[in-house]
Amino acid sequence: MKKIMILFAIVTMQITMVFAGNGNDDKLNINNTQTSQITGKIVDFSNNEGLVGVAVKILETGQVVYTDFDGNFSIKNVPAGQKVQLQVNYISYQTVIINDLKAAFPVSAIKVSLSKVQ
Numbered sequence: 001m002k003k004i005m006i007l008f009a010i011v012t013m014q015i016t017m018v019f020a021g022n023g024n025d026d027k028l029n030i031n032n033t034q035t036s037q038i039t040g041k042i043v044d045f046s047n048n049e050g051l052v053g054v055a056v057k058i059l060e061t062g063q064v065v066y067t068d069f070d071g072n073f074s075i076k077n078v079p080a081g082q083k084v085q086l087q088v089n090y091i092s093y094q095t096v097i098i099n100d101l102k103a104a105f106p107v108s109a110i111k112v113s114l115s116k117v118q
Contacts, residue, residue: 033079033080034079034080034081035076035078035079035080035105036078036080036081036104036105036106036107036108037074037075037076037077037078037106037108038058038074038075038078038084038103038110039072039073039075039108039109039110040072040109040111040112041067041071041073041111041112042054042071042111042112043071043111043112044113044114045113045115045116046115046116048113050069050070050071050072051067051071051090051114052069052071053066053067054067054073054093054114055088055089055090056075056087057086057089058078058084058085058086059085059087059097060084078103079103080103080105081102081103082102082103083100083101083102084101085098085099085100086098086101086110088112092116092117093117094115094116094117096114098110098112
């Protein structure tokens with residue numbers, strides 16, 4: 001019985017050491033990269049009203065979000081400091097591509113005016 005108790009104690013300590021680790025997050029493959037958020041508003045050029053359902057896409061990653069009822073959008077988890085190209089598409093409006101938009105930490109805010117296609 002004493003041998004079983006000693007064996008149980010040794011196994012328990014080993015399991016505890018495996019799960020406790022040494023406190024270094026990098027050993028657990030946690031990415032410590034800071035991320036940013038790009039927020040903005042898409043409006044009609046002629047009347048400055050927000051446009052609903054506009055597609056806003058980061059060309060490098062393919063991540064797409066759509067504007068809300070007021071024309072607002074938010075793209076999360078953009079690596080801070082990274083330059084991206086933002087494509088703004090809406091039916092019957094000209095497509096806009098914003099080059100070299102740098103995602104500042106914690107948030108970058110922009111406003112884009114779209115013109116109707118003639």
